[in-house]
Amino acid sequence: MDTANPRALAAVPQFGTAAPHARAEDEPALAPGERHRQLLAAVATDRDQLAFIALFNHFAPRIKAYMKKLGASEEDADELAQDALFTVWRRAETYDPARSAVSSWIFTIARNLRIDRARRDQRRVLDAGDPLLLPTAEPAADEQVEVRQQQSRVRFALLSLPAEQAAVVNLAFYEGLSHGDIAARLALPLGTVKSRLRLAFQRIRLVLEDDRASAQAPADSPPQRVAA
DSSP states (O other): OOTTOHHHHHTSOOOTTOOSSOOGGGSOOOOHHHHHHHHHHHHHHHOOHHHHHHHHHHHHHHHHHHHHHTTOOHHHHHHHHHHHHHHHHHHGGGOOTTTOOHHHHHHHHHHHHHHHHHHHHHHHOOOTTOGGGSOOOOOOHHHHHHHHHHHHHHHHHHHTSOHHHHHHHHHHHTSOOOHHHHHHHHTOOHHHHHHHHHHHHHHHHHHHHHHHHHHHSOTTSOOOOOOO
8 A cells, every 4th residue: 555645544444553564573473374364354353453454464555466457547556455455344254264265355356346446437438429329219109008017027026036036136237247246245155146046037037927928818718727
């Protein structure tokens, strides 16, 4: 972190008068991965400020260098490094040592933040000449009714989903996140995310098919038997 940058210093939590650097000679010799796990565990369980500063001092410059290597500017790389480490401060208790090393988990957070920022920037930059932004012909009245009915059916289908399935669908289609990003956002295994999306789509398809069949069936037709 650039200690000459007042903005960077202002972003660091206020930890009283605690010294920002731990003395290496006062600590037992541990492998870096184990040391990082101990520091993160201290942040998660005790909100240990010195442990967080040690993680910050180790990972912030490395994340910043990595972001610059990926093409980020000096300022953006610095902000992404800070945002990533403060996400670690807020979400330390969600880390699962059985799934990844601390370094992998922290760099995944940083990469996801960079992807989110890139997507926001792309949405803000619009080309006035883009054909997709030009007005289209007004649809016929019967088409508008069909669209509204379809939208209503989709909303009903989404409302019928269990909460855990609705969460992954919203992240996938309303926020545009990939399966990997959703897994990182919700701290879930990638297989769980894919399974919930698959179950959600199956449920939505069944609801829509049932609604469509009901709308197309003659009013005097006998009810159809549904196989168990």
